[in-house]
Amino acid sequence: MALPTYAGPLERSWYYAFRIICAAIFVFLIAPILIIIPLSFNAEPYFTFTRAMLTFDPDGYSLRWYEDFWNSTSWMASIRNSFIIAIGATIVSTSLGTLAALGLSRSHMPFRAAIMGVLISPMIVPLIISAAGMFFFYSKINMAQTYLGIILAHAALGTPFVVITVTATLSGFDHSLTRAAASLGADPTTTFFKVTMPLILPGVISGALFAFITSFDEVVIVLFLAGVEQRTIPREMWSGIRESISPTILAVASILIAISVLLLLSLELLRRRNERLRGIVES
Amino acid sequence: MAPVEVIGEVTGESAGRPADPAALRRALRRSERRRQLWAFGLTLPLLGFLVAVFVVPIAGMLKLSVANSELATAMPAATEALRAWDGTGDDGGVPPEAVVAAFATDLEKARAARALAPVAQRLNNAFAGDRTLLQGTARNLPEAPDGSWTATLEALDPAWGEPRIWQSLKRAAAPWTDLYLLQALDLQRDATDAIAPVSADRAIYRNVLLRTFWISFLVTLFCFVIGYPLAYKLSTLPPRLANPLMILVLLPFWTSLLVRSAAWIVVLQREGPINESLLWLGVIAEPVQLVFNRAGVLIAMTHIMLPFMILPLVSVMRSIPKSHMQAAIGLGASPLEAFFKVFLPQTRPGIGAGCLLVFIISIGYYITPALIGGAADQMISYFVAFFTLETVNWGMAGALGSLLLVATLLLYLVYARLVGLDRLRLG
Numbered sequence: 034m035a036l037p038t039y040a041g042p043l044e045r046s047w048y049y050a051f052r053i054i055c056a057a058i059f060v061f062l063i064a065p066i067l068i069i070i071p072l073s074f075n076a077e078p079y080f081t082f083t084r085a086m087l088t089f090d091p092d093g094y095s096l097r098w099y100e101d102f103w104n105s106t107s108w109m110a111s112i113r114n115s116f117i118i119a120i121g122a123t124i125v126s127t128s129l130g131t132l133a134a135l136g137l138s139r140s141h142m143p144f145r146a147a148i149m150g151v152l153i154s155p156m157i158v159p160l161i162i163s164a165a166g167m168f169f170f171y172s173k174i175n176m177a178q179t180y181l182g183i184i185l186a187h188a189a190l191g192t193p194f195v196v197i198t199v200t201a202t203l204s205g206f207d208h209s210l211t212r213a214a215a216s217l218g219a220d221p222t223t224t225f226f227k228v229t230m231p232l233i234l235p236g237v238i239s240g241a242l243f244a245f246i247t248s249f250d251e252v253v254i255v256l257f258l259a260g261v262e263q264r265t266i267p268r269e270m271w272s273g274i275r276e277s278i279s280p281t282i283l284a285v286a287s288i289l290i291a292i293s294v295l296l297l298l299s300l301e302l303l304r305r306r307n308e309r310l311r312g313i314v315e316s
Numbered sequence: 317m318a319p320v321e322v323i324g325e326v327t328g329e330s331a332g333r334p335a336d337p338a339a340l341r342r343a344l345r346r347s348e349r350r351r352q353l354w355a356f357g358l359t360l361p362l363l364g365f366l367v368a369v370f371v372v373p374i375a376g377m378l379k380l381s382v383a384n385s386e387l388a389t390a391m392p393a394a395t396e397a398l399r400a401w402d403g404t405g406d407d408g409g410v411p412p413e414a415v416v417a418a419f420a421t422d423l424e425k426a427r428a429a430r431a432l433a434p435v436a437q438r439l440n441n442a443f444a445g446d447r448t449l450l451q452g453t454a455r456n457l458p459e460a461p462d463g464s465w466t467a468t469l470e471a472l473d474p475a476w477g478e479p480r481i482w483q484s485l486k487r488a489a490a491p492w493t494d495l496y497l498l499q500a501l502d503l504q505r506d507a508t509d510a511i512a513p514v515s516a517d518r519a520i521y522r523n524v525l526l527r528t529f530w531i532s533f534l535v536t537l538f539c540f541v542i543g544y545p546l547a548y549k550l551s552t553l554p555p556r557l558a559n560p561l562m563i564l565v566l567l568p569f570w571t572s573l574l575v576r577s578a579a580w581i582v583v584l585q586r587e588g589p590i591n592e593s594l595l596w597l598g599v600i601a602e603p604v605q606l607v608f609n610r611a612g613v614l615i616a617m618t619h620i621m622l623p624f625m626i627l628p629l630v631s632v633m634r635s636i637p638k639s640h641m642q643a644a645i646g647l648g649a650s651p652l653e654a655f656f657k658v659f660l661p662q663t664r665p666g667i668g669a670g671c672l673l674v675f676i677i678s679i680g681y682y683i684t685p686a687l688i689g690g691a692a693d694q695m696i697s698y699f700v701a702f703f704t705l706e707t708v709n710w711g712m713a714g715a716l717g718s719l720l721l722v723a724t725l726l727l728y729l730v731y732a733r734l735v736g737l738d739r740l741r742l743g
Contacts, residue, residue, distance in 0.1 A: 044651065055549040058542055059561070062568055062622060065579040068589060072582065080582045081592060129362040136358025141351040148359055155370055157728050159680025161697035162374065162717045165704045169380060169714075170373035189370045192362060250572045253682055257705065270574040274581065274687055283582070286575040293570040297563065 066290060073098055073283035080280065098284035108269060108285065115265040117180060119248040122187035127241040129188075130195025135229075137196070138203035149196075156193035163190070164257040171258060178260030186254050191244030198243060202236025202307060235307035239300055246296060374721070380714030384493035386438035387485070390431040394422035398489035403509075409479020410466060417465045419485070420457065427454040438488055441709055442495050442504075446484065449475055483509065496715035521699075521716070528695040531613065531685075532678035538618040539625040539674050540667070547629035547666075552638075562630075569623035577687045580616040581607055584688075613689040620684060624677060625670040628735075632666030669735040676727045680720060696720050 040048070076095040077083050085093025102108050133152060136142060155163065167186050168177065176182040210232070214224040230237075252267035259268060266285065273282045388395045397418035401411045410416070426432045432454055439446035453472050461468045469476035487493065487505065498504055498511065502519040506512045513519065550558050550565070568576060583589055584606035591603040606612055636659065644654035682697040696716055703713035 051545065051549070055546055058546045059564060061542070061619065063564055065583045065619065066568055066571055066576065068583060069575070069579050079587070080585065081587045081589065125365075129365055133359040133362035136355045139351065139355040139358075141348065142355040142359075143352050148363065151366060151371070152359070152362060155366065157676075157724065158374065159682075159697065159720060159724055161680060161682045161700050162377065162721050162724075163370065165700050165713055165717050166373035166375075166377035167369070168704055169710060170376050173376075185369045189366055192366065196362070246570065250574075252574060256701075267572060267574045270572075270578065271683075271687075274574070274578050278578075278581070282578055286572075286578055289572045289575050293572065294567065297566055297570045301563065 069283050070287045070290065073280060073287045075280055075283075078280060080278075080283070098280045101279075101281045102284045102288075105281070107264070108266075108281070111264050111266045111269040114180075114263055115249055115267075118183050118187060118263070118265060119245050121180070121184035122191055122248040123241050123245045125184065125188035126191035126244040127195050127237065130192045130240060130244070131199050131233075131237050133192075134196050134199035134203060137200055138206070152196050153193040155190050160190075160251075160253040164253045167254065168257040177258055178263065180263055183255060183258050183263055186258060187248035187251060188244075190251065190254070191247045194243035194247060195237075195240035198240035199233060199236045202233045206232065235303045239303050239307075242296055242300055242303075246293070377714050378718050378721070380710050381496050381718045382492045382494065383711065383714075384438075384488065384490055384495075386434040387488045388491075390426045390429075390435045391419070391422035394419040394485075395489040398486050401486065403483070403486060409482060410477060411482055413464050413466055416469065417461070420461070420465045420469060423450075423454050424457050424459075427457070435488070437708070439484060441499075441711060442484055442487070443480075446481065449473055449481065493711070496711040497718070499712060500715040500719055524694070524696055524699060525719070527693075528679055531610075531617070531693070531695060532675050532681075534614055535617045535621055535678045536625075536671050536675045538614065539621050540671055542618065543622055543625035543629060543670065544667075547626050547633055550626070550630050551633035551636075565623055565626050568619065573620065573683055576620055577616060577684050580612065580619065580688060584612050584615065607688060608690045610689070610693050613685050613693045616684050616688050617678060617681065621674045621678060624673045628669040628673065629663065629666040632663050632669075636662050665735065669731070672727060672731045672734065676724055676731070679727075680724060 071086070072080060072082070074094040074096065075083065075086065076093055076097065083093055087093075137145065137149065137152075142148070163186070167182075171177040171182050206229075210228055211224050214228045215221075219227065249265075250267060252265075252271055255263070255265050255268045256271065259265070266289070270282055270285060273279065273285075387398075397415045398411070401415045403409075423432075426435065432451065436447040436450045439450055453469065453476070456472050458468065462471065466476075475481050487495070495505075499514070500521050502514050502522045503511050504514045546565075550561055553561065585591070586603040586605065588606075590606065591600075594600045595603065606615070640658050640662070641651075641654050644658040645651060649657065679695070680697055681695060682701065685693055685695050686698055686701075697720065700713050700717045700720070703709045703716065
């Protein structure tokens, strides 16, 4: 959309005004997240740029909030909990979700729309409702405040993402490949692991990443179901923001931002790999 | 035997005679059914899992909104007597002595078994003050009636001589109740059992519902106004520029909600960067309150929902050929006219998808308003959490949750009609 040479002054000024508007929107999107990172190196216990920071005085910056985070037993316990719960939930939702996607992508699937509706419902129902429902249910069967309870709840939330990404990958899948494998003497299990799985792996991995981040970020279910033992990173941040906001939160937030950048980049690489495997030329 | 039959069929075919078409159809149907079963079997583990940990709990919550088992559990004999009572009595509305006696006897039993608390809570949910009435009466109840039980109870507290408490008890004895669903809409049953609005000082939930929809509407509007130009820009840029910029849109999407909420609290606070820069620029003389109020909620929620608006818009806009606008301009339309008459109408599916998605996610939102809003900015989800975790009034939590669930599902139905659930994209 370069500006044509015959553009009048009105068009010209609108063209630049529009650019400025878009730049401002990008600033609105990104700035609040990025501003956290320099503030987390603040040497003072404030949430604002001190004079020393603005003049780039090295004394204005420090790693004290990162040290604080590193030396806090509750933060360290929350990291452990977050990983236990997110990895457990990812394993459950990825294996069940991939199986279901394989079934859904077959042309012989009966009641496809109805089943799809049930399978993606955890994504549709507001979290607060899932959390309250599970809270009542788990207190009745004595599963509240257990790791297993939270892992299963998070796995349920993650499955729609796995089902959707793997189904999307399978939609471009050439089924004659599995028939070829079968005609060459491979049994269904061998065919699955040697032919189908390597081809749909990018979709499975991006589904697993979605499931992981869903659990890793989730706080509403944890608020309802977790006891002191099972507090995760978002749960600690929740109390940190509500009760005693200290810049340690900004240090944790910066680390989480770094993790999400890494995840985003790996997803982008997976998407490109998937397109290459399926022979889609980048447009 | 079987191999022989197969050979027979094959030789029959090779000899030019057609195979039995009915048998062929049967075999085909059998194999079709086997494939269907196989496909269904693959989805079965996930279906079973979701039913167990997701569908059953939510159905349980829906049931809680009409559940009424407190009295029946703690005072079974009284419940039976109250159910059998037709609701009329000699003294205007006080039940006959037999029912009152059954109630008094059961009250003493429940007190001795320490099972009275749920009943007291249930009565208090319907009428504030009934907890004290019931527990005070139970504490002072004599072993034998002083004359009649009716007179004894009335001597303990004159409220027992009024029809209202007995109507309340009769309603608490029913198998189901509409108490919570009515309360969620600021309605109640009066002494004559007719549905009437609650008094103005107790009416809060309609206000909360309206506020939930109003905040969600504003967030949707802001997202559209901000997201549309950006999506347009993104869709017209060459991929070399658009892809990195798209990552900038996706980064907030992938950043933890808690991180984004914390970021907004830091940015918007009284000593935060926004206030400091505005003060420095001389735009304001005093720091403005931007956080823990409605403005903060709207700003932070718009920021959080924006990717849900931008992504469907971009995907629709990318599918519109550039030549359409060029043709319109070439045919004499002004750029503005070309945009409104040619481009905008074609983006309608994206607008519908983005706006519906943002609105649906907004009405169920909990974290951001709870952290960034004040008391007057809390939406329906806050009250679901409040009744579940703080004042253990599960009936009310269930009723508000059910209302929210119904609203969400209805909106998704519209979404499925308009966009199709298959097109629910994740960025």
